[in-house]
Amino acid sequence: MDAGRPVSRCTTACTLDIDYILARKALWRVRAGVYNARSVYATGLTAMPYDWVPITRRKPLVWPGGKRLALIITMNCEFWDLVKDSDKPYYAGGPPMLPDPMPGNVADFPNFTWREYGQRVGVWRLFDVFEQAGVPLSVTMNAKTALERREIIDHVKSRGWELVAHNYEQGELLPAHAFDEAAERKLIAETLRVYEQVVGKKAKGWLSSSLRSTLHTPDILAAAGLTFICDYMNDDQPYLVQTASGPIVNVPYSIEINDFTFFHRRAMTSKDALEMLCGQFDELYRESKSTGKMMNIGLHPHISGHPHRMQFFRDFLAHAKRHDEVWWTTREEVAAWYLQNHRSHIA
DSSP states (O other), X not given: OOTTXXXXXXXXXXXXXXXXXXXXXXXXXXXXXXXXXXXXXXHTOOSOSSOOOOGGGSOOXXXXXXXXXXXXXXXXXXXXXXXXSOSSBOOOSSOOXXXXXXXXXXXXXXXXXXHHHIIIIIHHHHHHHHHHHTOOOEEEEOHHHHHHOHHHHHHHHHHTOEEEEOOSSTTOOGGGGTTOHHHHHHHHHHHHHHHHHHHSSOOOXXXXXXXXXXXXXXXXXXXXXXXEEOOOOOOSSOEEEOOTTOOEEEOOOOSXXXXXXXXXXXXXXXXXXXXXXXXXXXXXXXXXXXXXXXXXXXXXXXXXXXXXXXXXXXXXXXXXXXXXXEEEXXXXXXXXXXXXXXXXXXX
């Protein structure tokens, strides 16, 4: 096959087409050592594992109950090791407060304790705000959050909120295993084992640390029985991602509508951020009159959990709640619904 040609994926009936099967066979040969495992082109998997369908070519998306805009507020509950067994600079799966790089085997107390503020204080302040508003959260968790900060996870469970698997430790990114699928599979399996142990049921979805996954990740997740991934931020609607085990749903996350972006990368004030969030909401709500849309807000307790930000969240929630046709939902609900209804959307 032409390794440079985008690989066609599956039909809407979810049957794998011949090019995709050939690409998977090439990948299996990589695993068997027939090809150089570092050659992506040897697998034929040089295109993303989903159909490219612009929003103008889709049928109207009609959410349950005739709702117009699906709104998901994501709280990322993450855990960082104090030190790593490496003298290489430690990337913690998100920007630091103090940018000077430190070796992984040297404790970086300013950045570590800044992040820990979110676990000790910030997340509880945010939980109070959203509970008072009666708004559900979609909570992502590293496995080590469940093991080391169990009180946070127990609180989420007691409220009936969604928990999404979010890697083992925030700084252990999947691309470190981009050329070692067995290692990636092992890391994901251990994350899912801890999830089931602590949550009491199997995980349904996955968000990679720092949104960084590999060409193998969707296949690994689907083979493990998961139904959705959140790593791809290229849409305002869900869509199918094809794997060798059948389709899973991409429920888009957002790095644009994300507290790291508006508070740290762009240094917005809370007033600026409120104007941006309300503008995003209002435009999506307007557009959703003809086809359903999604809005995700990505939050991190060490960024958003400070006292001066609380009124910002109260004001945005009050604005959104003045609109009746909002579906306050979770990723699992969106994915389950979409798996049953995708044929009426993208044909």
